[in-house]
Amino acid sequence: MTRVPSLVVRAARPDEGATISVLWRELWDAHEAWGGYAGSRDSSVYASLAQRLSEDARVRGGQPILGRHIHLVAVLGGVVIGQVEGWFERHGVDEATPFTCEVRSLVVSSRARACGAGRALLDTLASVARGLSRGAPVVLAAEVLSPNPAYAFYTRVGYVPVSWAARVATDGAAESSPFMEPYLARVAHPSDALPVALLDPALAARRRSHGDVRFDRPRAIDATFVGGLAAHLAKSEDGCASELVAVDRGGFIRASASLTVMTLEAPFVPTRRGLLSRFAMDPSVDPRPLVGVLVRLGRRLARARGALTLELTDLDPPGQLLHEGVMRTGATPWSRIVERFA
Ligand SMILES: CC(C)(COP(=O)(O)OP(=O)(O)OC[C@H]1O[C@@H](n2cnc3c(N)ncnc32)[C@H](O)[C@@H]1OP(=O)(O)O)[C@@H](O)C(=O)NCCC(=O)NCCS
Known part of the structure; x- marks a missing residue:
């Protein structure tokens, strides 16, 4: 050189x-x-x-x-x-x-x-x-x-890779598939704030375990955090950003993810961009079916909000179960986040 x-x-x-x-x-x-x-x-x-x-x-x-x-x-x-x-x-x-x-x-x-x-x-x-x-x-x-x-x-x-993303078309989301049983996904309500908050430390630990230091370490869940989350859920129920949850047969929330749809402006050709991020999963269960139902609902909502594709961000490296669950939805690799200290 x-x-x-x-x-x-x-x-x-x-x-x-x-x-x-x-x-x-x-x-x-x-x-x-x-x-x-x-x-x-x-x-x-x-x-x-x-x-x-x-x-x-x-x-x-x-x-x-x-x-x-x-x-x-x-x-x-x-x-x-x-x-x-x-x-x-x-x-x-x-x-x-x-x-x-x-x-x-x-x-x-x-x-x-x-x-x-x-x-x-x-x-x-x-x-x-x-x-x-x-x-x-x-x-x-x-x-x-x-x-x-x-x-x-x-x-x-x-720079080293610390986070992965995949992308999937929003049309053709499967009605259901055996590997998604026994979960259902829905949009979170303000009353879900506590169980959603309790998933947060698992997300924080997962990010840190891959070297992604941009976000907070796992923290104690207190009333202020839960209250703030409830307010956020109330605001986002009918906006372009929604929190999605995966619920088991007993009605317990086992996972959550955040959906955002935004407009890309010039110099892009103006288009709607869908993002499903912050996958927070109950670490005691297999994440693949959980992510399957979250992505299925995310695709439908993103499509209804004008996005032709949905980026699935904040993933573990290829080969890990969360990544595998995302790939089972028909997604293909999209990007990596690389980091280094300044
Ligand atoms: C990526 C990009 C910015 C690199 O710019 P550049 O001026 O050619 O890079 P440098 O000359 O500073 O290279 C720094 C080192 O990286 C290496 N490098 C650069 N491009 C490389 C490539 N494509 N593959 C492997 N090594 C590469 C160089 O050999 C050099 O190594 P050395 O210092 O040990 O000799 C340039 O290729 C580019 O503009 N690409 C298109 C746009 C793009 O991809 N942007 C990044 C979007 S995330």
């Missing part, structure tokens, strides 16, 4: 919007080729993106940080050849949980790859994120679509 001494990573400048929008187009075209959501082909979409990027750079005044958003470009010989965004946040309430900087829209122009720009963008992003956290631990997390060769790049620069 040739390291290029004149490579600079910095905030974007107002006159660079058009060049950066070309990088976005390259990224969305590549995403689509890997089976991701389609990017727009409409040049007016990219013209307005260019304008927005220039305006954004003007507002930032040479600083990569605007609120919780970080934007960096890599410049070679005066020309922008790469970019990355970071979204800085903290999941959960535990002070010991590291901050998360989500790595988004990393791209280096195909003419400028293998010169160290991708690594330099991530290194600078890590240092900006460390500055934002004022010394507290920060973990960088990126989602890599399954067929994307960038997975090897992330491995090379020290």
